[in-house]
Amino acid sequence: MTESNRLGSDVLLTGATGFIGAFLLHKLLEGTQARIHCLARGETAEAVLRRLQAAQSRYGLGTPDPSRIVPVPGDLAAPALGLARSRFDELAGAVTAVLHSGAEVNLLRPSRMLQATNVAGTREILRLAGAGKAAVVYVSTSEVFGPADGTADESTSPEGALQPVSGYGQTKRAGELLVLRAREDGLPAAVLRLDRVAGDSRSGACQPDGDDFWLLVRSALTTGVLPDAPVNMTPVDFAAEAVLALTATPGTGLTGPVAHLRHPRPVRMAEVAAALGEPVSVVPLDEWAATLRHHGERPDCDPILRLLPLMVERVLGGRPRFLAPLTTTALDRLGLRYPPVDTPLLGKYVRQLRSTGFLPAPIRTSTG
Numbered sequence: 001m002t003e004s005n006r007l008g009s010d011v012l013l014t015g016a017t018g019f020i021g022a023f024l025l026h027k028l029l030e031g032t033q034a035r036i037h038c039l040a041r042g043e044t045a046e047a048v049l050r051r052l053q054a055a056q057s058r059y060g061l062g063t064p065d066p067s068r069i070v071p072v073p074g075d076l077a078a079p080a081l082g083l084a085r086s087r088f089d090e091l092a093g094a095v096t097a098v099l100h101s102g103a104e105v106n107l108l109r110p111s112r113m114l115q116a117t118n119v120a121g122t123r124e125i126l127r128l129a130g131a132g133k134a135a136v137v138y139v140s141t142s143e144v145f146g147p148a149d150g151t152a153d154e155s156t157s158p159e160g161a162l163q164p165v166s167g168y169g170q171t172k173r174a175g176e177l178l179v180l181r182a183r184e185d186g187l188p189a190a191v192l193r194l195d196r197v198a199g200d201s202r203s204g205a206c207q208p209d210g211d212d213f214w215l216l217v218r219s220a221l222t223t224g225v226l227p228d229a230p231v232n233m234t235p236v237d238f239a240a241e242a243v244l245a246l247t248a249t250p251g252t253g254l255t256g257p258v259a260h261l262r263h264p265r266p267v268r269m270a271e272v273a274a275a276l277g278e279p280v281s282v283v284p285l286d287e288w289a290a291t292l293r294h295h296g297e298r299p300d301c302d303p304i305l306r307l308l309p310l311m312v313e314r315v316l317g318g319r320p321r322f323l324a325p326l327t328t329t330a331l332d333r334l335g336l337r338y339p340p341v342d343t344p345l346l347g348k349y350v351r352q353l354r355s356t357g358f359l360p361a362p363i364r365t366s367t368g
């Protein structure tokens with residue numbers, strides 16, 4: 001990415017203390033000359049900077065250049081993003097683009113608990129961007145589509161049978177609607193929906209607490225079974241690079257209001273089992289669900305299995321096929337190719353999650 005990108009000289013980034021935001025910050029520092037204003041929770045600018053640096057180090061991204069970062073202590077859930085009015089106005093006057101990745105990402109909480117951050121926070125972000133007509137990139141999710149048969153591409157609306165059922169999906173959808181309305185009113189704004197995001201394709205660094213996919217994998221170490229359900233995962237470093245390239249490259253990037261990022265090749269559970277190197281079988285969905293229920297009833301069960309109803313519901317509930325025809329064409333134009341998520345990379349993820357203690361040490365040595 002060059003200086004002549006559409007993001008301009010001053011980018012406001014939210015969520016940079018989190019997983020995807022940390023990689024967005026890293027790519028922005030690496031690929032642009034912009035000053036990056038990072039709005040994050042913290043009492044002082046120094047505290048925010050320390051949290052940003054900790055996130056870079058957690059994901060093996062090195063030490064960021066503090067002279068390029070403007071830490072902004074704030075809170076998406078608070079009026080005016082938790083900023084004094086003069087600071088809000090000053091920021092609104094300075095920023096040329098906003099990358100809004102911050103959100104409360106929680107599949108268990110009801111929407112009323114997520115509204116303030118995910119919906120009101122997005123409204124405040126748009127108010128700030130609108131003052132100076134700054135471009136807005138809203139990082140969204142395939143979770144805006146609820147469990148239903150069919151397909152969902154960039155032009156499909158998450159409504160009717162496809163409307164989200166989780167509070168998280170509902171609040172991200174409500175955020176999208178605000179962004180798309182602002183776009184209709186003339187703000188240069190876009191929605192980038194990401195499907196499942198996996199660890200860094202180079203280092204294997206994953207979210208330290210795993211996500212629901214790795215919870216499911218961890219449960220297999222107790223139950224001995226994985227469901228025969230392929231899964232598409234996009235490595236986080238590629239997701240961050242693609243988000244920036246699609247939105248920042250004049251002429252060749254995103255042309256419509258919505259983009260979809262989804263790895264074209266699904267990973268088969270047999271590959272995951274092989275990467276684990278443990279005695280785990282891949283079984284039909286109903287057999288897997290019955291085995292999980294059986295284990296969940298045992299008093300000594302792994303506490304992870306308390307999340308069993310959610311896991312079963314999510315795997316058995318079905319999803320529309322998440323498709324990305326327009327975005328795939330745009331990525332081709334940009335010369336960007338999804339890195340393979342194959343046995344060596346899955347092995348890296350497993351080793352990394354073992355090193356953090358999220359997955360237990362192997363029972364027997366893998367031959368793979």
Ligand SMILES: NC(=O)c1ccc[n+]([C@@H]2O[C@H](COP(=O)([O-])OP(=O)(O)OC[C@H]3O[C@@H](n4cnc5c(N)ncnc54)[C@H](OP(=O)(O)O)[C@@H]3O)[C@@H](O)[C@H]2O)c1
Nearest residue numbers: 015017018019020041075076077101102103140141194197
């Ligand atoms: N991970 C995935 O597989 C995935 C897939 C599709 C889309 N997404 C989207 O990607 C974005 C980032 O997700 P993630 O996986 O990186 O989540 P994450 O690791 O949980 O990060 C969330 C970020 O949002 C910040 N945040 C939450 N509430 C806030 C508040 N009230 N004020 C200020 N900041 C707040 C968090 O700050 P703290 O550090 O202070 O908590 C953190 O920096 C989200 O918009 C999500 O919808 C994620």
